[in-house]
Amino acid sequence: MLPRTITLCYRKVIDATSTKPWEKLVFEDSYMEFKMQAQLYNQNQKYHSFAELLQMVPGASQLHFLVSAAVIGYLQQLNETVPDIVNNLGKHFLKFNQYQFEIINSDLQDKSKHQIAFNFYSEPLLWHDTVGNYLLVSAKSQVAAEEVITNLFQLQPYVNIHSLHN
Template structure:
């Protein structure tokens, strides 16, 4: 049987409707950082939104990276766990090895229009089976398991903003 290794991608969108304390902190701090960093690109105060800055000011793609500094400490609080994605037992089970921050929209004068996304990319997983809308996966071991060895698995349901980012088949 072919071993299928997958990497999952979860896009966590955070906006003014954020209800969880961690999400609210990320929302507030990224908005503050956006306003501070945007000053460099908007010295004459000609533009109000992130979209206007991107359209009219060269180099503003750097704002994604510059504002991401505001979330790095919050990501450490996650201890490597991808938030919100639970297995069918209600437990966090997905570890991330990398992330990408993006500003979706923002307005220098209206905080309610600020919207960001954190894209989490999981550690590699072995994909054993699909059961309806559920995937049965396990952590990819450092070495090939011996024949007959027990493998601990997680069963989880696909949901919005979660997708298979990469697939690798080993023969």
Template sequence: MPTRTITLAYRKVLDVNSPKPWDKLVLADSYRELRMQAQLYNPGGQYRTFGELLHYVPGAEKLHFLVGGSIGGYVQQLKGVMPDIVNNVGRYFLKFTRYQFELINSDLHDPSKHQVAINFYTEPLHWHDTIASYLLVSDATAPAEANGEVLTHLFQLQPYLTIHSLRPAEPAATVG
């Protein structure tokens, strides 16, 4: 079976029900930053929600970027390892090369309504096979072992994890 190269994307959604301490810190700091940055777009305070700002205020879509800067330190704490996704033996293994912060919605007067997402994108992976709801992958940049073996990871597909991009295998050269 030819090996294809894929990039995975994982969308981590954070809201008041997010249980982990890291999630709560990201949520709190992004909310605080949103309230500060929103003052530029809402000086009279006539809009209450992020959705209203997007709808009525030109340029308010820049808030995704402006607020996203407040979580950079938290993302650095992950040391390039994607959160929440483990292989079949319970180890974190997916490395991400980039991320994108997204405000989903928020109420400038009620932090319990604040909801954000962080979209993580992996380094290239070789996709070797699919076994039921599991993918068998290996690091596309890692060299093979001295004996020719390739170290792999088997993991289950789950909500908010998707194949973001696919590069088909190169066709085999024909001899003739």
């Protein structure tokens, strides 16, 4: 069977319990930006939660985009490498070429309720085989090579095969 081309999506959720330094910085800056941008949609300070703003204020869905500006610089620090996903040698290998930022939840009065997510979409990969709950993949750019460098990695929560190409 010939390998199929896949694109993976990894959803990274960041909240008050996140412990890595990068995550903490993203958390803090996205919350500060949320509070600042929410003022535009909450001039009477009538609403406290992100859900209330979405439900009651037309255009509040723009907050995803507006808050994302505060965290774009942190994405550049990743050098287009998906965080947290490593191969069986413990090395980061998965490159992303696009992402989506979203606010999952937030509260203007309670920072502990702030929760955001990045959906990282990988560059196309060749999917060679599945061994138990491990995927054997290689970079699609290696198609013409005699020897193909592969990565074996364990599927984990928040990793999904986003698209499949024949």
